[in-house]
Amino acid sequence: MAQNALIRGLQQVGDHALKIVERMGAVMIFLGLILVHSANSFRRFGLTIREVYFAGVQSLIIILVSGLFVGMVLGLQGYETLQNYGSEQSVGILVALSLVRELGPVVAALLFASRAGSAITAEIGLMKATEQLSAMEMMAINPIARVVAPRFWGGVISMPLLAMLFSAMGIVGGFLVAVVLIGVDAGAFWSQMQSAVDFRHDIVNGIIKSLVFGVAISAIATFEGYEAPPTAEGVSGATTRTVVSSSLAILALDLVLTAFMLKGWN
């Protein structure tokens, strides 16, 4: 009896794992399809810029405000800890490195997935449910080229920009708390930060991370919308899946990327 239950449990876990792998494969194939049909997104770059604008504007406020808060918390926590070692002057380094390397790309991506990613899924899903995509096909216009690809590239382009804004706001937040509120020396705060943050190792790596996250979120969001069952429940389920899967994908990819970046790529 107990054995049976165990086997059934294992079967269910295996079943789930298989489904997840299958879905990941489907997203990859969809990503390939998007790339094949991307010429239009660049030849008519206005289409893509429009999506950058929509995705960016949707997430801008939440990303700026969150960045400020996260930076302030970093300032507080950093000062508290560094003070014990008498090196509270280095709080600027701690704030900047945490943001540029990790929190900027990751938190901005999580916010972007739940704000813009879900909106992309809902929009494409609704267009499908109301037969707008079918109508496009009947007009001899490929919906992947015309609707999906510009949204995908819009997401990929806006993600690093938003992550940089998040980090910049965070540094401002850290400055406000550590320097203005607590009274750390402003000159030390900035100069230590400048000498410790390396362009190639910190900033470029952060940008690479957010580009990868942007690809993952945009591929998942457009895939879920395009494959959503054409009903109200279908679209709402797809929207939820976008947020859950992209968040997991971001955290998993972050681990892999960080490991490679710390070890060096070769």
Next chain:
Amino acid sequence: MTLPVTNLVEISNLNFGYSSRLVLKGINLTVPKGSLVAIMGLSGCGKTTLLRLIGGQLRAHDGTVTVAGQCLNHMNSKDLYALRRRMGMLFQFGALFTDLSVYNNVAYQMHEHTRLPESVIHDLTLMKLNAVGLRGAQALMPSELSGGMARRVALARATALDPELILYDEPFAGLDPISLGVIGQLIRRLNDASGATSVIVTHDVQESLKIVDYVYFVSEGVIVAQGTPEQIRSSTLPFVHQFIWGEADGPMPFHYPAPKMKDDLDLRSA
């Protein structure tokens, strides 16, 4: 040598089903160039499915669907898209692009497919909108339209590039009596003015008999009757009679296949 195509649409021995259930069985029909043909039947009898097969959104596996002399069964997407540029389709619920204004919905294909200067597109679009009486509504968004207005905008959009073949899915459904007559006349006029060929799929007998050239009746996936409107009106076939007079009792079942009512409701004699 290519023969002149006299039938724009030809369907022969078509069987089609979703998963296992057969929806269309042994369909044979032709749509001569320049004519307006109606396919009628009850809801759920497979009319939309048939229209999607003609538009190439569904592919036939058994039997053939031929449009403008080209078989659609195994056509690649490039050829299919080329063929679709000669088609227009009115979707049952309009399927207007909700993020675009009425004007931009109608101008959409001109923007996508032509290199016409904006001034020409502007004039053509307003002419199309004028033909459906909605030139004044050009700045509205689809969410600001009534069902009948949306249908008319969709009609203007479907005919924007003067297609050779126009497919209409339930153009009369859910319209008030005046819009009904107007849309019917519009469909006839669009067909005759541009020399197009039209296929209407509908369950509205009275309205379509007024405007079409030929009618196919579909019941349970089979063509059960066909003829000109006069032949249909004077037909003594029981299903045609039932359909025209809207009787619940007759050879065409009102009910979806189901177990016996008394079994389903669990009625027992006490």
